[in-house]
Amino acid sequence: xxxxxxxPEPITTRPDHAPExxxxxxxxxxxxxxxxxxxxxxxxxxxxxxxPALLFSGGKDSVVMLELAVRAFYPAPPPSTLLHVDxxxxxxEVLAFRDETVQRLGARLVVASVQDYLDDGRLRExxxxxxxxxxxxxxxxxxxxxxxDAVLGGGRRDEEKARAKERIFSIRDAFGAWDPxxxxxxxxxxxxxxxxxxxxxxxxxxxxxxxxxxxxxxxRERIAxxxxxxxxxxxxxxRDGMLVAVGPWSQPRRGEAVEVRRxxxxxxxxxxCTAAVPSDAGDAAAVIREVAGSRLTERGATRADDRLSExxxxxxxxEGYF
Amino acid sequence: MDHDLLRLATAGSVDDGKSTLVxxxxxxxxxxxxxxxxxxxxASRDRGLDSADLALLTDGLRAEREQGIxxxxxxxxxxTTRRSFVLADxxxxxxxxRNMVTGASTADLALILVDAxxxxxxxxxxxxxxxxxxxVRHVALAVNKMDLVGWDELxxxxxxxxxxxxxxxxxxxxxxxxxxxxxTGDNVVDRSAHTPWYAGPTLLExxxxxxxGTDVTTEPVRLPVQVVIRPRTATHxxxxxxxxxxxxxxxxxxxxxxxxxxxxxxxxVGIEVPVPGGxxxxxxxxxxxxxxxxxxxxxxxxxxxDLIAGASRLPHVRTDLEATVAVLSPEPLRSGQRVVVxxxxxAVRGVVTDIVDExxxxxxxxxxxxTTLPLNAIGRIRVRLAxxxxxxDYRAARHTGGFLxxxxxxGATLAAGMVSLDSTTEGDxxxxxx
Ligand SMILES: Nc1nc2c(ncn2[C@@H]2O[C@H](COP(=O)(O)OP(=O)(O)OP(=O)(O)O)[C@@H](O)[C@H]2O)c(=O)[nH]1
Numbered sequence: 001x002x003x004x005x006x007x008p009e010p011i012t013t014r015p016d017h018a019p020e021x022x023x024x025x026x027x028x029x030x031x032x033x034x035x036x037x038x039x040x041x042x043x044x045x046x047x048x049x050x051x052p053a054l055l056f057s058g059g060k061d062s063v064v065m066l067e068l069a070v071r072a073f074y075p076a077p078p079p080s081t082l083l084h085v086d087x088x089x090x091x092x093e094v095l096a097f098r099d100e101t102v103q104r105l106g107a108r109l110v111v112a113s114v115q116d117y118l119d120d121g122r123l124r125e126x127x128x129x130x131x132x133x134x135x136x137x138x139x140x141x142x143x144x145x146x147x148x149d150a151v152l153g154g155g156r157r158d159e160e161k162a163r164a165k166e167r168i169f170s171i172r173d174a175f176g177a178w179d180p181x182x183x184x185x186x187x188x189x190x191x192x193x194x195x196x197x198x199x200x201x202x203x204x205x206x207x208x209x210x211x212x213x214x215x216x217x218x219x220r221e222r223i224a225x226x227x228x229x230x231x232x233x234x235x236x237x238x239r240d241g242m243l244v245a246v247g248p249w250s251q252p253r254r255g256e257a258v259e260v261r262r263x264x265x266x267x268x269x270x271x272x273c274t275a276a277v278p279s280d281a282g283d284a285a286a287v288i289r290e291v292a293g294s295r296l297t298e299r300g301a302t303r304a305d306d307r308l309s310e311x312x313x314x315x316x317x318x319e320g321y322f
Numbered sequence: 323m324d325h326d327l328l329r330l331a332t333a334g335s336v337d338d339g340k341s342t343l344v345x346x347x348x349x350x351x352x353x354x355x356x357x358x359x360x361x362x363x364x365a366s367r368d369r370g371l372d373s374a375d376l377a378l379l380t381d382g383l384r385a386e387r388e389q390g391i392x393x394x395x396x397x398x399x400x401x402t403t404r405r406s407f408v409l410a411d412x413x414x415x416x417x418x419x420r421n422m423v424t425g426a427s428t429a430d431l432a433l434i435l436v437d438a439x440x441x442x443x444x445x446x447x448x449x450x451x452x453x454x455x456x457x458v459r460h461v462a463l464a465v466n467k468m469d470l471v472g473w474d475e476l477x478x479x480x481x482x483x484x485x486x487x488x489x490x491x492x493x494x495x496x497x498x499x500x501x502x503x504x505x506t507g508d509n510v511v512d513r514s515a516h517t518p519w520y521a522g523p524t525l526l527e528x529x530x531x532x533x534x535g536t537d538v539t540t541e542p543v544r545l546p547v548q549v550v551i552r553p554r555t556a557t558h559x560x561x562x563x564x565x566x567x568x569x570x571x572x573x574x575x576x577x578x579x580x581x582x583x584x585x586x587x588x589x590x591v592g593i594e595v596p597v598p599g600g601x602x603x604x605x606x607x608x609x610x611x612x613x614x615x616x617x618x619x620x621x622x623x624x625x626x627x628d629l630i631a632g633a634s635r636l637p638h639v640r641t642d643l644e645a646t647v648a649v650l651s652p653e654p655l656r657s658g659q660r661v662v663v664x665x666x667x668x669a670v671r672g673v674v675t676d677i678v679d680e681x682x683x684x685x686x687x688x689x690x691x692x693t694t695l696p697l698n699a700i701g702r703i704r705v706r707l708a709x710x711x712x713x714x715d716y717r718a719a720r721h722t723g724g725f726l727x728x729x730x731x732x733g734a735t736l737a738a739g740m741v742s743l744d745s746t747t748e749g750d751x752x753x754x755x756x
Contacts, residue, residue, distance in 0.1 A: 026538045026572060026609040030327045030406050035596060039613040040567040043548040047626045047667065071596040072613070075561060076553035157397045164396040184735040185395075185420060185650045187427040188724045189567065190664055194733025208408055210399050220598050 031217055038065070038205040039072040040189060041168060042152070045203050046072075046079050048193040049150035052203075053143070054080040056109070057090075058098035059268045060225055061154030064214055065205055067223050069152075070105070080152060081108050085139045087131040088115035089249050089271045097226040112142035129249060132270050140176040143200055150193065152203050158210045168207050174198040211266075212291055219284035230287070231264045231279045242275035266291075325401075328534050331410040331425030331458070333418075334435030335445035339466045342375075343435065343504035344398060344411055350511035351526065353400035395421050404530045418445070419452060419683075419698035423648040423738055426456040427724065430534050433525075435464045438471045438501070441481050447488060448683040454492030455646060455700065455740065457720055460532050461489060463499040464525060469506055473516040498532075500525050536570075538609045542714070543571035543579070543632025544722045546666030547624060551615055563594065563615040564624055569666065569721035571632060572609040573616070578633035581624055582712035587633065592617035610721075627668040629712045629722070637712040637722060638743055643672075643705045645716075645739040646681075647695070647727065654694035655703070655727070655737055663707060663739075665725035671708040674727075678702040695737075702742075716740035 028036065045052050054069060056062045069078035082102060086095070102109045114134050117123035123134050143151060157164050167183050169191045184192050193201050206214070218225065236243040236259065237252040243263055244250050249271055252258050263276035264287070281287040334340035348354050354362075366375045398409040410425030412418070426432055432453045436446055453461055463485050471477045482499035489497045500509055501517055502525060508514030511526045523531070551563040573579075577590045594602040594615040608614045616630065624630075631637055643663070649655050659674045680691040680701035688702070695701045705727075716723030727737040 027326065027535065028612065030325045033327050033611070036567060036611055036613040039596070040548070043565055043567075043613070047549045071602055072565070073549075073551060074594075074602050074615075075555070075558045076551050158399045164398065165394050183394075185424040185738070187424055187726065187738045188721060189428075190724070190726050192664065192726060192728055192733065192735050194662075194728060196733070208397070208399075210401075210406075212401075213406075222599060 031213065031220060034209055034213055035068065035071075035217070037189075037208065038068045041191065041203065041205040042069050042072040042078075044169075044191050044193070045150050045152060048191075049201070051146065051148050052080040052150040052152060053083040053110070053146060053148040054078070054152040055084070055154065056082040056098065056101075057084050057268075058094040058101070058226055059154070060214060060218065060229060061156065061206055063101070063223060063225055064209075064217060065152060065154045066101070066105075067221065068205060077106065081110055081146065081148070083110050083112070083142060083146070083148070083151070085112045085135045085142070086114065087135060087270045088113065088118070089131050091226070091228060091268055091271055093228055094226045094268050097224075110142060110146060112138035114138055130270065136176070143176070148200060149195065150201050150203055152205065154206050155204045156209050156211070156214075157204075157207050166204060166207065168204055169193055170202040170204070171195055172200055172202055176200075178202075212288065215284055215288045215291055219288060226268065228265045228268060230283065231262050231281050233260050234263050234276060235259070236261050236263060236276060239275075243277065244275050245271065247271050325404070325406065326534055327406050327408065328431065328529060328532070329408045329410070329429050330431040330433055330462075330529065331412055331422065331429035332433045332435070333412055333422050333425075333449040333452075334466075335437075335443060338435040338437045339504045340411075340413075340435050343464060343466060343502075343510065344409065345375075346504045346507055346510050347409075347526065348398060348400050350507060351400045351402055395425050402526070402530055407529065419448065419648060419700065420650045422449060422452045423456060423650070426452055426458050427738065429456075429458050431460040431462060431529070431532060432458045433462045433464060435466050436481055436485070438465050438467045438477055438481065441477075442484050442488065446485070450485075450488055450492045450494060451681070451683045451700070452648075454489075454494045455648075457717060458494075459496065459536075461494050461497045462525065462528055462532075463497060464504075465499060465501050466504050468501045468508065468516070469503040473501070473514075475517075475519045478520075498522065498528050500528065536610075538570065538572050541570035541572075541610065542635035542637070542719060543573050543577070543630075544569040544610075544637070544666075544714070544719060545573065545614070545616065545630040546668070546722070547626055547628045547630060548667050549626055550624065561617075562621070563592075563617055564630065565613070565615045566630075566667065567613045568608060568610040570610045570719050572607055573614070573632070574607040575604075579618070579630050580633050580636060581618075581622060582629045582631055582637065583639050583710045584623070584628070585639075586620070586622050588618045588620040588622060590616055591619050627666075629666055629668070631712065637714045637719075639710045639712050641707045641710045642675075643707065643713065643725075643739075643741055644678075644702065644744070645705065645725070645741050646700065646702050647737040647739040648700045649695045649697050649737045651729070651734055651736045652697055653736070654696045654699075657693040659736075660730045661705070661736065662728040662730050663705060663711070663725055664728055665711055665713060665741075666722055668711050669728075670711055671730065672705045674703055675706050676704040678704065703739075705739075713741045713743075715743040717742075 056066055114131055117138055167186055195201055235246040237256040246258055264279040265276050281290045332340055396411045400407050412421040412425040434449050465478050465481050478501040486497050501520055502509035509524045513524055545566045545568050547564045548566045551565050553561050575590055580587050593605055593608045595605055595608050595612055596602045657674055657677045661672055663670050663672050677691045677695055679688040680699055682689050691701050714722040723741040725739045726735050729736050
C-alpha cells in the first residue's frame with residue numbers, strides 16, 4: 001500500500017552518486033539520443049492530442065517512424081491511425097510492403113487516393129504528369145474527414161533548406177497552410193501543441209535525423225524495408241542526369257535509350273518523379289557506405305520535383321504539402 | 323559506438339560573418355554536397371559575385387533571400403568521424419533575443435562571433451547575458467576577420483580578456499577563444515599559418531573535443547510522466563507503465579520515489595528502455611535523457627503532468643512562482659495576463675501577478691519595469707497558479723526549472739521562463755502545499 005502525503009524526508013544534500021567508473025557508462029551515443037528524442041516526441045503527441053494520425057507510405061523514413069512508435073508505446077499498440085496519400089503512381093512493391101506492415105501490426109490504415117480525385121474531376125492532371133503536388137488536397141480532406149488533430153510525418157530538417165526552419169510541432173491553419181511567421185519558438189523539450197478547432201499540428205519526430213542516421217538505425221535495428229531500397233536490376237533511361245525507371249507513367253522520349261542497370265532508390269515517392277541511382281548496395285551496411293561517400297543530397301539526386309525552382313519546397317509547404 | 327552528438331547555437335551581430343562561418347564549417351567538413359554547392363554557385367553568379375558566397379548556403383526561405391536577411395532559427399547538420407553536430411543558426415539582428423534564447427535552450431555550447439576590427443560590442447554583451455541566463459555550459463568565442471587586422475596577436479588577446487571578464491560576470495563557466503577568418507578558413511577546420519602565436523585548438527577541433535552533456539550521477543532524479551501505458555490485452559491484462567523521458571539523474575530499480583504533486587511514496591519495480599535490435603526490455607538503471615517506461619510497486623492514480631522524483635532529493639511544490647522570463651511573442655507580456663504554464667509535462671492555468679523588473683542587457687542591471695514586458699525583453703515576474711506544480715531552480719535542473727508561458731486564449735507561446743527559488747535547498751516546506 002502506498003503512503004499518502006508522507007512527511008518530507010530530511011533534506012539531504014548528498015548527491016545520488018554512482019559507484020566510481022559508472023560515470024562514463026551514462027553516455028548516450030548519437031543513435032540512442034535521436035531515438036530517445038523521437039520517442040519523447042511521439043509520446044508528447046499521444047499525451048496532447050485526441051486523434052493522431054501517422055503518415056505511412058512504406059518509405060524508409062515513415063517505416064523508421066512507425067518502428068519508433070511501436071517502441072514508444074510497447075507493450076500497447078501505437079495510438080495513431082495510419083494515413084497514406086496514394087498518388088496512383090506508387091511502386092507496387094512499396095504498396096505491398098505497406099499493406100503487409102499494416103497487417104502485421106494490426107493497425108488501421110486510411111488511404112486517400114489522388115486517382116479518385118482525378119477520376120471525378122476534383123483534381124486535374126498536371127501538364128508535366130507529376131502527381132506529388134496533387135497530394136495536398138486529398139491529404140487535407142483526409143485530415144478533415146478523420147478529424148485528425150495531429151499528423152505525424154517523417155520529414156527531416158537536413159532534407160532541404162526550407163525544412164531547416166521547420167518546427168518539430170508545426171501548426172497549420174484550417175486550410176493546412178504553413179505560415180513561417182506563425183510558428184512557435186520551441187525551447188528545451190517543451191512542445192506546445194495547442195490549437196484551435198479545425199486547425200491541426202504536423203509533427204516531425206525525425207527532425208534532427210540525417211539520411212545517414214536513418215540508415216544506421218535501420219541497420220542497427222534490423223528494420224525491414226521495401227526491396228527497391230537495395231540494389232536490383234531495372235530497366236531505366238537517363239533524363240536530366242537522373243535514372244528513371246521505365247513504367248506506365250514514365251516512358252522514354254525520343255533519344256532516351258533504355259538499358260538494364262543495377263540501381264537502388266534513395267527515396268520512394270511517386271514513380272513519375274522519383275529516380276534511381278546506380279548502386280551495388282545489397283544491404284543496409286553497403287547503403288551506409290554509399291550514402292557516406294555520395295556527393296549529392298538524396299533530393300538532389302532523385303527528386304525532379306525539387307529541381308523546379310530554388311523555392312519549390314517552400315511554396316508547396318505553404319500550400320499544405322508535407 | 324563512440325560517436326556522439328553536440329548541439330550548438332551561434333550568435334553574432336549583423337555582418338560579423340556568422341553565415342560565412344557556418345557555411346565554412348559545413349563546407350570544410352564536406353557536409354555540403356555537389357548539388358547544394360552548385361545551387362550556391364549559381365545564386366552567387368546571379369548576384370554578380372565571382373566566387374561562391376558560402377553565406378548563401380544557410381540562407382533558408384525565399385523571403386530572406388529577397389531581403390538578404392535571416393529571420394529565424396534554422397538547424398544545420400554536419401558530422402566528422404568523431405561527432406555529429408546540430409547547429410542552431412540564430413540570426414543576429416531584430417529578433418535576436420527571442421531566437422537566441424530558443425537556440426540556447428537546447429545547446430551544449432554557444433558559439434559567439436566578434437568582428438576583430440570592432441571588438442566587444444553591445445550585442446556581444448547581450449549574447450553573453452542570454453548564454454549565462456540559459457545556463458549554456460560552454461562558450462566558444464570566434465574572433466573573426468583576423469585577416470583584416472593583420473593577424474595581430476594583441477588585438478586578439480585584448481578581445482579575449484575583455485570577453486572572459488564579462489563572461490565571468492554573467493555566470494558563464496568555460497570560455498575558449500579562437501582567432502580565425504571565416505572567409506579564408508584559417509583556424510576554422512585547418513590550422514592557420516598566420517597565427518604561430520596561437521597554441522589552442524581550431525574551431526572544429528574544439529567542437530569535436532568539448533565534453534557533451536552533464537554528469538547525471540550528481541543530478542536529482544526527475545521523470546515527468548508523458549503518458550500511462552495500459553495495454554489491457556490478454557497477454558498484458560494488468561500492465562501499467564509510466565512513460566517519460568528522464569529530465570535528470572540516474573534511476574535504478576528498487577529506488578524509492580515520490581509522485582508529485584500528490585506526494586505518494588512508492589518504489590520502482592521495473593524500468594524498460596528500447597535496447598538495440600528490438601523492443602523495449604527491462605534494465606537495472608536508466609539515465610537522462612533516456613526515454614523510459616517505469617513500473618511502480620503501488621497502484622497509484624498517476625497521470626500525464628505528474629512528476630516522479632527520486633525520494634532523496636525532492637523538488638519544490640509551488641503555487642507561486644518567481645521567474646526570469648524572455649518574451650517571445652509580438653504582443654507584450656502584461657501584468658494580470660491569464661496564461662497556461664507548461665513545466666515538464668504539466669500544464670496549469672495561472673495569472674501573471676507582477677512584473678518585477680526588466681534586465682537592461684546592455685548595462686547589465688535590473689531596472690524597474692512598467693506593467694508590461696515587450697518582445698525580446700528579459701525580466702523577472704511572479705505567477706500565481708491554479709494548482710500546485712513541482713519545480714526546481716533552473717540553475718540546478720534545466721528541464722524541471724524551465725517553463726513556457728502560453729496564451730490561454732489562442733495557444734501561442736508567449737515567453738520562456740526560468741524558475742528562481744529563493745533558497746536552493748531541495749524539498750522545502752512548499753512540499754506540503756496542496
Ligand atoms: N575579410 C573577411 N571578411 C569576412 C570574414 N567573414 C565574413 N566576412 C565578410 O563579412 C560580410 C558579412 O558576412 P555574413 O556572413 O553575411 O554576415 P552575418 O553576420 O552572417 O550576417 P547576417 O546573417 O545577415 O546576420 C560578408 O561580406 C563576408 O564576406 C572574414 O573572416 N574576413
